[in-house]
Amino acid sequence: MLVLSPRWAWCAETGLREGVHIVIEGNRVADVTRERPTGDAGFVELEDGLAIPGLINLHNHVFSAPLFRGLADDIRPGDLPGHIVFSLLMPLGDLVAAEMAEEAIGDAAEMALLACLQSGTTAMLDVWRPQQRAFIARANGLGLRTWSCPYLFTRPNLSMTAEGKALWMGEDASDASFDFVMRLHAEAHGVGLASVGFGPHGPDSCSPELLRRIERAAREMGAIVSIHCAQNPIELAAVEAAHGRRSVAHLRDLGLLRPGTVLAHMMFATEDEVTEVRDHGAAIASCPLAFARSGRGVPVARFLESGVRLGIGTDGVTLDMVEELRAAALLAKTQSGAPAAGTAERLLTAATRDAADALLRPDLGRLTRGATADIAVFDLGAARYQPVWDPLKALLTNGSGADAHTVVTDGVIRLHQGRPAGRDARAIVARGRRAIEDIWDRAAARGAIPPGLAARRARTQEALA
């Protein structure tokens, strides 16, 4: 038996409570009680602790975080030869897939996963390429709950013409990517804390035949489908040109708008399209910082007002969900002009209960009796929180994921006093950093870093020399 005794506990179902003990037996919350349990138990007491259901990152590319860190920020006109997705993110991702050893990919992923754990994330839906399957073992090793949704493509290699049109190249990869997911599901789904679903890249890069096949298989297997949708105007134009309808209508006609489908971004969706997604029971994963970086505000206010099932993802820009939720809250306020929009409680609900429901796991994202014990305890003892009038607002407005003190997944302590249980955090960081610096050097040597960015890197190095 494990007992967490923070000062406050919150979940969307029960609201905020003070002075309760969270009793964990096996992998379940056995009780949440004011009476201090007696008997043989491990106690974690934290005077200024706030326990919430572990944060769920609903759209992530964990490996991209260290890979693009420092490369994709402050992009100026001319730094990139085209849209960031097609001129930097996809090509460098391709190079990694082709060049990096599996061990090095695992090391980089593990460093990023550690950052997630250390900021109170207990679960994530992560979209990755087949070469990154070390993700699963590394996440299991740290005790993180994951939904792997490997990419599926019809035409895998994306680039862009000088006129800004997307160019799809390469052999038809439909069969290979579908077979990969089916094999991975057989081998890894249900092993440790890993689940496997489908990650068709987008309605533009996957043929209707492939999407239909995914729809059928996911339905039969009860698997999650994650797909980028209405992500950028290039995608919308390509879908409209090929199929005579917009992305949301296209996915609806293919049967993919339903519970268990997570639509990433919906940045360029209309109000009616958001309503349609809501009415079909699919979820949206919105990633404010990824778009803010490119100068756009994701329509958080519209999503919140619509009542659509909304989760938040970091998209590999930051890995700190507290930071991402704060960005979402500020967008909701500025877009609606209403200070009461995007409250701390509403966004924490999105990142816990609503994200769990989007993943068809109503046993997660709650601190109620019988819930699966995935819990994050933040220490609100630091100066930046004082005095604490409302611990949820304190965390969202003034807090940091770095104040995650204890993290439990599946009833087991995975992080204590900010340190990963039984693991050497410094060694994980050292290995991860080495792996990323190595691939940057190789990318530079091959000209895979766009000239504008390479010149910028050279200028910075010169200035430092």
Ligand SMILES: [Zn+2]
């Ligand atoms: Zn994405």
